[in-house]
Amino acid sequence: MALKPREAARGASFVDRNAFLRFTAALFEARPTPSGLGRRIASGVLAPLLYQPTDSEPEEYNKWYYNTNVWKKTTWMGIDCWKSVSDLWNYQEILFDLKPSLVVEFGTNQGGSALFFASVMRQIGETFKVLSVDINHKALDPAARRDPDIVFVESRSTIPAIAEHIRRLRSEFPGKVFAILDSDHSRDHVLAEMKLLRPLLSAGDYLLVEDSMLNGHPNLPGWGPGPYEAIEAYEHEFPTDYTHDVARENKFGWTFAPNGFLIRN
Numbered sequence: 637m638a639l640k641p642r643e644a645a646r647g648a649s650f651v652d653r654n655a656f657l658r659f660t661a662a663l664f665e666a667r668p669t670p671s672g673l674g675r676r677i678a679s680g681v682l683a684p685l686l687y688q689p690t691d692s693e694p695e696e697y698n699k700w701y702y703n704t705n706v707w708k709k710t711t712w713m714g715i716d717c718w719k720s721v722s723d724l725w726n727y728q729e730i731l732f733d734l735k736p737s738l739v740v741e742f743g744t745n746q747g748g749s750a751l752f753f754a755s756v757m758r759q760i761g762e763t764f765k766v767l768s769v770d771i772n773h774k775a776l777d778p779a780a781r782r783d784p785d786i787v788f789v790e791s792r793s794t795i796p797a798i799a800e801h802i803r804r805l806r807s808e809f810p811g812k813v814f815a816i817l818d819s820d821h822s823r824d825h826v827l828a829e830m831k832l833l834r835p836l837l838s839a840g841d842y843l844l845v846e847d848s849m850l851n852g853h854p855n856l857p858g859w860g861p862g863p864y865e866a867i868e869a870y871e872h873e874f875p876t877d878y879t880h881d882v883a884r885e886n887k888f889g890w891t892f893a894p895n896g897f898l899i900r901n
C-alpha cells in the first residue's frame with residue numbers, strides 16, 4: 637500500500653527519506669502536468685537521489701565486460717580496438733583537454749587504438765604524431781598502416797632505441813605527451829616501460845597504464861603480477877613521480893586501468 641507523503645516523511649531515516657522521495661516521484665510520474673514538468677522533475681532531479689547503489693555494480697560490470705570478451709569485438713573504423721568503450725571516451729576527453737603533440741602507444745595489435753588516437757587528434761586540429769610500437773606488426777591492418785599521422789615501429793618497447801625515437805619525436809613535435817602502455821602485461825615488462833619513460837616525460841604529461849584490472853583487480857585473479865603490481869612497484873621506488881587522476885579514473889564508475897591514470901609531476 638502506498639504511503640501518504642506526510643506519513644513517509646515522519647521521523648525520516650535516510651531510507652525513509654528515500655521512500656518519501658520515491659513516493660513523490662511516483663506521484664509526479666502518475667500525474668504529469670501538461671508541460672511534462674512533473675515528469676522532468678521526477679526523472680531529472682529526483683532520480684539521482686532515489687538511486688541506491690549496492691556498490692557491486694562497477695565491479696560486476698567490469699567482470700561482465702572482460703569475461704564476455706566484448707572488448708575483443710570492439711572496433712574503431714572497422715579495426716579491432718581492444719579497449720572498454722568508456723575508457724576510450726575518457727581518453728578522448730583527456731586528449732581534448734591535454735592537446736598533446738605526441739601520443740605514444742606500446743602495443744599496437746591491429747592498429748585500431750592507434751587509429752582512434754589519430755582520429756581524435758586530427759579532429760582537435762593541432763599538429764601531432766602518434767607513435768605505436770609492437771614487437772610484431774603481422775596483425776597490423778593495412779588501413780591503419782597507411783595513416784599519415786601514425787609512425788609504426790616494430791620493436792620490443794623497452795629497448796634504448798625506442799627511448800631515442802621518442803626523444804626525437806618530442807623535439808620534432810614539442811608539447812605535451814600522452815603515453816599509453818598496452819603491450820606485454822607482466823609486472824616486470826610494464827615496470828621496465830614505466831622506467832624507460834621516466835626521463836622522457838615532463839610535468840603535465842599523461843601516462844595511462846592499461847589492463848591493471850588483471851590479477852584480481854577485479855579480473856582474472858591468479859593471473860600473476862601484472863600492470864597493477866608494476867604501478868605499485870614503480871611508486872614504491874619513485875613515490876613522487878606521478879599524481880593519480882582519480883576524478884577521471886572514477887568518472888565512468890569502472891575502468892580496465894584501475895590506478896593507471898597518471899599525471900607526471
Ligand SMILES: C[S@@+](CC[C@H](N)C(=O)[O-])C[C@H]1O[C@@H](n2cnc3c(N)ncnc32)[C@H](O)[C@@H]1O
Pocket residue numbers: 716717718719742743744745746747748749769770771772791792793794818819820825
Ligand atoms: C593487448 S594487445 C594491444 C592492443 C591494442 N593497443 C588495442 O587497443 O587494440 C598487446 C600487443 O602487445 C604486443 N607486445 C607483446 N609484447 C611486447 C613487447 N615486449 N614489446 C612491444 N609489444 C609487445 C603484442 O604483439 C600485441 O600486439
